[in-house]
Amino acid sequence: MEETIKKQIARLPEALLAWYEKNARPLPWRETTDPYRVWLSEIMLQQTRVEAVKQYYTRFLNDLPTISALAAAPDDQLFKLWEGLGYYTRAKNLKKAAITIVEKFGGVFPQTYEDILSLPGVGDYTAGAVASICFNLPTPAVDGNVLRVVTRITELFAPIHQPAVKKEISRALAACYPKGRCGDFTQSLMELGATVCIPNGAPNCSVCPANGFCRAHANGTQLALPVRPAKAARKKEKRTVFLLKCGGKIALNKRPEQGLLAGMWELPNVLGALTVNQAASMLEEEGFAPANILQSAKRKHIFTHIEWDMTCYCFRVKNNVNSLIWVTQDQLLNEIALPTAFKKFLELI
DNA sequence: AAGTCGGGGGG
């Protein structure tokens, strides 16, 4: 299979590089080959759209302009810079990797594929992207865009979630990487997938530089590719969220270090949809004096594997409880990173 | 190989 793929993508580098020179979008991380900046962009872009990343990227580099600054950054600052971007372990691993670079690599970003791959949070894709873009190594970066482009050009109906299929595609690509233009070829593949050979609807084949040798285009099978596994059904959960106010402060809770939103702050909440009376009773059982209900609201939040149907009760309470952390509105706004699911209730304050 | 881990933009 690999040999077949190689033959069918043989014309890709020449066609894509010429097209990329004229059609590359100007993106902040394309103005440099500094590995810190390219690495940061690749981590932020994991499962995250370009438009969402732009502002985060610029602000992050403004506040933490060097690897050593990142290695020394307090977690609060780090998470505030990541707040709302999702997949928060990316931020934790980013700092871990920065510390590794300082301690193990003498503060110099590693320059081989294997060393880059060894950093926490860096997998095959990111290592290939950084190595090719920053160090001109023939290391493919096989993301969703590239899988779509290659499976369409070669009309490969193999399920792309299988590691073996990704490896075949990666090896075939590595063999055709153009000397001296490795970074541009990596980016041109992704650019084609992002702007021409797009997901969700018909690709723009009429302007595609590969339409002369694309099998899916020739046979009209673009929409059937790539082949993905069936998606698992999402679970639904009802939750009751407490917005507790006491003496100008708001109650927060620290989530467990494992699992969903690991280690993040949250508004106190419990499983199940409590009535306002049940919620008030629960507060009394937890050691609060009788509480006054101020407002309530319902919000839905959708994660990848679970959906929260949340009912929030805003209570004014007269005494606080030690197991909760009490913060001012200013702290909550400017210092503490609160996941989006809970941010949806802050307008009740 | 299958599950887990956020959030959002667009059909």
Add this chain to the structure above:
DNA sequence: CCCCCAGACTT
């Protein structure tokens, strides 16, 4: 609603 996004890591 549904799709899937410049994926990585754990089990």
